[in-house]
Each structure stands twice: as structure tokens, then as C-alpha cells.
Amino acid sequence: MKSTQRKRSNEIHYGSTDKALHVTTDQATSMKDQVVDLIEQSIRAIQAEGMLPEGELPKPQVDHTRDPKHGDLATNAAMVLAKKAGMPPRDLAAAIIERLPQNNMITKCDIAGPGFINFHISQASNIAVVETILTTSEEYGRSNEGQGRRVQVEFVSANPTGPLHVGHGRGAAIGDALCRLLDNAGWSVHREFYYNDAGQQISNLALSVKARIDGVEPGDTTWPADGYQGDYIKDVATAYQNKQTVNAADRTVTASGDAVDVANIQAFSVAWLRREQDEDLKAFDVNFDCYFLESSLYTSNAVEKTVETLIDNQFTYEQDGALWLRTTDFGDDKDRVMRKREGGYTYFVPDVAYHHNKWERGFERVINEQGADHHSTITRVRAGLQGLKTDISEGWPEYVLHQMVTVMRDGEEVKLSKRAGSYVTLRDLIDWVGRDATRYFLTARAATSQLTFDIDLALSKSNENPVYYIQYAHARICSVQRKALEQFGQWTAADGIQHLELLNSSEEQSLALVLSKYPEVLAGATKRLEPHAVANYLRDVAAEFHSFYNAHKIMEADEGISLARLALATATQQVIASGLRILGVSAPEAM
RNA sequence: GCGCCCAUAGCACAACUGGAUAGUGCACGUGCCUUCUAAGCAUGAGGUUCCAGGUUCGAGUCCUGGUGGGCGCGCCA
Numbered sequence: 151m152k153s154t155q156r157k158r159s160n161e162i163h164y165g166s167t168d169k170a171l172h173v174t175t176d177q178a179t180s181m182k183d184q185v186v187d188l189i190e191q192s193i194r195a196i197q198a199e200g201m202l203p204e205g206e207l208p209k210p211q212v213d214h215t216r217d218p219k220h221g222d223l224a225t226n227a228a229m230v231l232a233k234k235a236g237m238p239p240r241d242l243a244a245a246i247i248e249r250l251p252q253n254n255m256i257t258k259c260d261i262a263g264p265g266f267i268n269f270h271i272s273q274a275s276n277i278a279v280v281e282t283i284l285t286t287s288e289e290y291g292r293s294n295e296g297q298g299r300r301v302q303v304e305f306v307s308a309n310p311t312g313p314l315h316v317g318h319g320r321g322a323a324i325g326d327a328l329c330r331l332l333d334n335a336g337w338s339v340h341r342e343f344y345y346n347d348a349g350q351q352i353s354n355l356a357l358s359v360k361a362r363i364d365g366v367e368p369g370d371t372t373w374p375a376d377g378y379q380g381d382y383i384k385d386v387a388t389a390y391q392n393k394q395t396v397n398a399a400d401r402t403v404t405a406s407g408d409a410v411d412v413a414n415i416q417a418f419s420v421a422w423l424r425r426e427q428d429e430d431l432k433a434f435d436v437n438f439d440c441y442f443l444e445s446s447l448y449t450s451n452a453v454e455k456t457v458e459t460l461i462d463n464q465f466t467y468e469q470d471g472a473l474w475l476r477t478t479d480f481g482d483d484k485d486r487v488m489r490k491r492e493g494g495y496t497y498f499v500p501d502v503a504y505h506h507n508k509w510e511r512g513f514e515r516v517i518n519e520q521g522a523d524h525h526s527t528i529t530r531v532r533a534g535l536q537g538l539k540t541d542i543s544e545g546w547p548e549y550v551l552h553q554m555v556t557v558m559r560d561g562e563e564v565k566l567s568k569r570a571g572s573y574v575t576l577r578d579l580i581d582w583v584g585r586d587a588t589r590y591f592l593t594a595r596a597a598t599s600q601l602t603f604d605i606d607l608a609l610s611k612s613n614e615n616p617v618y619y620i621q622y623a624h625a626r627i628c629s630v631q632r633k634a635l636e637q638f639g640q641w642t643a644a645d646g647i648q649h650l651e652l653l654n655s656s657e658e659q660s661l662a663l664v665l666s667k668y669p670e671v672l673a674g675a676t677k678r679l680e681p682h683a684v685a686n687y688l689r690d691v692a693a694e695f696h697s698f699y700n701a702h703k704i705m706e707a708d709e710g711i712s713l714a715r716l717a718l719a720t721a722t723q724q725v726i727a728s729g730l731r732i733l734g735v736s737a738p739e740a741m
Numbered sequence: 742g743c744g745c746c747c748a749u750a751g752c753a754c755a756a757c758u759g760g761a762u763a764g765u766g767c768a769c770g771u772g773c774c775u776u777c778u779a780a781g782c783a784u785g786a787g788g789u790u791c792c793a794g795g796u797u798c799g800a801g802u803c804c805u806g807g808u809g810g811g812c813g814c815g816c817c818a
Contacts, residue, residue, distance in 0.1 A: 599747070630777050703776075
């Protein structure tokens, strides 16, 4: 597996196969890690005996089994190493088992199929995760892999020409979940929103508002070409005429009301739509540390300097009156124009300058969450950065691209077109199905998959949204805890730890097992930048809990059993609340 | 024509990045509320993982070539 991530000061290889999944926390080592350790010891012993060559060997895998008949954990070590050892996998498996160090966690291990080694874990070891969860509390699932290093995540980055649409919503949901995952893994996360407040699109915006002020409507002969036709343009015009003051997150503008002052109209319109987007984001509970203006790259001369450096480094040439960047030197399929014949720069030039700025701000990692329709910019931006001849590595910045969101309404597709002015907004979704369901739907699927958001379905079945399944488990646990308070008076989850050995049913054991996977699920989701894994995992946790809940009464006659089950339920509650927090979904105490 | 992404049950999607008998939710069949929340549980049916080759102990996953869909391929952003 190859990864062209960073090569600056601290060496990190996110793609490396070993260690990458190692959960670096101070908490008790997981069952899986312990088994990995045992197998490694055994293999070293075999190497010492000369049955396996010294030096580097293929890395065996240890996985949770799908089928309980295969025990709890399984390794392919014997199959992977059979060739090196020159012996049949099953024979090698026997040798590995023979040399496993003594331990009280494994009750049985056997050889199965082509040479798998299956490990059966004792119930006591399995249920012990409940104690780990309760005692490490909010630390459970956290790691310190990031070690406080700085990562910047740029997402949404919508231009202020209209309210956010569902595509932005997907970006907001995924981007924010990525931030929460990285924060959970010990990174210092900086959320940034980049937008253009001065280009052609913004001129069109100002002209559209001015047209509305002048009483011109879309379709009239004097309506501006490429004007924004949405009704919100009328609202901006009215607010402007009323000389309103607009407070957006990053700017405040008061309208003069002067119908011919295009500069003021433009400034006011940008602020008005920025505020509109702020409200969309607020309704979605997404916040940013910084709003970065494309225009600032011009006023600071960053764009000029970038161009000069690229010229000095001889990656450019003049042709047909334009200035070209030899992006083909860096894997592009054709060279790209930087400076147009009439003088202006193409859009990717400030983009390069912007990313150089990010680099100079010291972000060790930068992750850009964008719609897949912008994927062609990746090559250009990276090529531009390489052309600057700094020590930026080829794979910097990283990208997470989400595929299109198709919105179905009344059985037909609604085209997402900001310029046409007719599209479903993020706020529409939130109003219809709620923030939690919107967040969940938009993060529960892999970013690489196209997403069909069927509004009619979401409307008609709003009570059957999968997010409620998870929230319901949380609310149920809260309800039981309230009952326990009535029954026991003073009571804490820790009281049940000493009775955990009473939890020997398959439902209780299965629930504990799924809870024990939480740290590695988070580690995997963080490493692969795939928050949807968390959503899927939470559904599994909820399913195991509901099964447990239906099979066993928590508040039993026997106090020890009650306390033990309360401990298990509380550990479950903690994991669900933690996972939902990463997705930005609330964990209600009652439903 | 070229590049990127995708193709898995009727529908929408998973599958711990190469592991054992491919799972979950809707929808469909059958049971379960006098008992901590039935927004729940149990159970059944539903599959040639788009097609054809290849790599190896082993392929939904990797490689090659097709087919079908989305996006991009501008001196627009």
C-alpha cells in the first residue's frame, strides 16, 4: 500500500499497513491487540528455531470473525507465512499455536479451513470492556495519534450567491464529521471556509439585485445574462432599499439604498447571503474558525508572488498571448492557462496561492472536502504547489470528494443549479426531516457513492428514519437509568463492575463485543477519512442493545444482576452518545 | 475520444481494504405489549456481487478488456 502523504518533520505514513490501526491510547490494551502480541511472540519463537527465515515477514492479520462458530478472533498468519516456511498452512498453524505464550484470555484455539487459527475468548475477558469503558469514560475511543499537531479542514466553501443547497449540506455534514473524528484522534483541528467575494459570479449577483431594485424580472429583455433568478434576490433588493444593516459571521454592511451604487449593492448582497448561509450552517450546527476571502490573496499580492515564483522556476511559457503553466510536468493531461489574454488570472491561480498560504500557516495536514465535480482542480493545485519548489510533498493537500446528491421530489429529479435559481436548499431538508436525520442521511453513506435523497420518502416516513433507531436505544437506556434511580436511590454504573461475571448470556456477550470494537472503528474511520463507518457501527450497537433489552430485564429481582446490566447499558449509552456526537447528531434522553 | 467515481437482494446502501456460509434498513410472510419506552424484538423468504478473462491457498475487494450510469475535460468559477 502506498501513500504519498507528508514528509516534513514528523514522519507519519497514514497508509502504512502496520501500526496504522494500532490504537494509541493509554487505556487498557484491547483483546485484539493482545492477540496480535501473542502471535508475534510465537512467530519470533519459530524464527529462532529456524523454521522461518529471519528478517521481515508478511504481516499477518487478526480480525473479528463474522461467524461465532469461528471463535471471536481469527488470524491468517499460517496461510500468509506458509510459503516462507515451506510447510503446509495447517501444520504451520499447529506450530504457532504450540508456541503461544500462556495467557488466561484465550479459552481455546483451533485450526480451521485452509489454515485459519481461531481464538475463543473467555467471557470474562470479553465483558471486561465494560469496566474499561466506564473507568476511562470519555477517553474511551479517543486516541492521541495526532499528538496535538495542526490539521486544517476546508469544507463547504460556497460562494455567497445563494443559500446552501443539499450538495453543500453533504459537504458540511461530512466535513464537520471529519473534523470531529480528527479532534477525537488528538489533532488540533482548524475549520476553514473559503469564498470568492469579488469575481464574475459576484458581479452577476450585484447586477441581479440591482435589476430587482429597478423592477426588472427574470425573462425581461433587460434582465442580466447569467443573472440569479431565485426569489431570495428580491429579498436582498428589498432589504437594500430599506437600508438594512446585515451582520454576517465575518462582516457587517449597511445598505445605502442608493439604486445606482453598484459597489454598495455588491457589498451588501455578499453580506446578506453570507448571513443567509450562516443561518443555514447554524441550523445544521456547523461552525468555522475562519472565513478566508479570495480577494485577500490579491490585496496581499500573494497571487502576484505565486505567479512570479512559477515564472522564475521556469514552469511557465507564453503562447497565444496568454501565460501557461506546464502542469503536464506534474501529471496533468494538458497545460493550463494562468493569465488570460485580456489580463486576468484563471481561477486556479488564486487557489494555488491560497494553498501556499495554508502551508505557510504551518498546517502539517490540510484536508479539502469538496464536491467531486471539482476533482480536476486537484492536479492543478498540486502542480502549482510543486512548481513553487518549496518542500511541499506531492500528496499535499489531501482531498475528500463527495459525489453528487440527487434530489427526488414528486417522483422526479430536481436539478441542482445555483445559476438557474431552482434547487432544494439545505434548510429545506432540515425543516422537513430535522437536523439529526439530515446529518445522519448525509454522512451514513460513503462519500464516493452518489446519494439519492428522496424527499417524499423522507417526508412520509419521517418516523422510520434510521437515526431514530440509534437514538431510541440511547433514550431507552436513559429511561432505565431513571427507573434505577427510583429503585436504588443513590447508584452509579461502577457499582456493577464487580458483578460483570454474571453477564454470560449470548446477548450480553455480543453487546460487550461490539462495544469493544469502538476504538478500532474510530481509528479506521479517521485513517481512511470515512465518517460513514461510524454511522454503520452505531446501527450495529443499537441493534445489539435492542436485542439485549428484549431478551433480558435490566431491573431484575437480583440486585447484582441489575447492577451488572446497568453497567453494561451505561457503557452502551456512553458509546452511542460518543459516536452520535462525532456525527453531529443529538443523543436524546427521552423520545 | 481522454481522466476520475460508481455498479452488490424489488428499493436505498454496508462489508473491518485479499479471508471462511456477502450483511443492514425499507418493502413482503409469521409470531411477541398486564412486565424497565413496540420509534422495539424474534423468525422466514429474497443473490451467478454488471460481463469476460487473469493474479493465488482464497477475489464483491487487486490486474486487463468490455458494458452501463454520474462527474470533469473553458483563456467559466
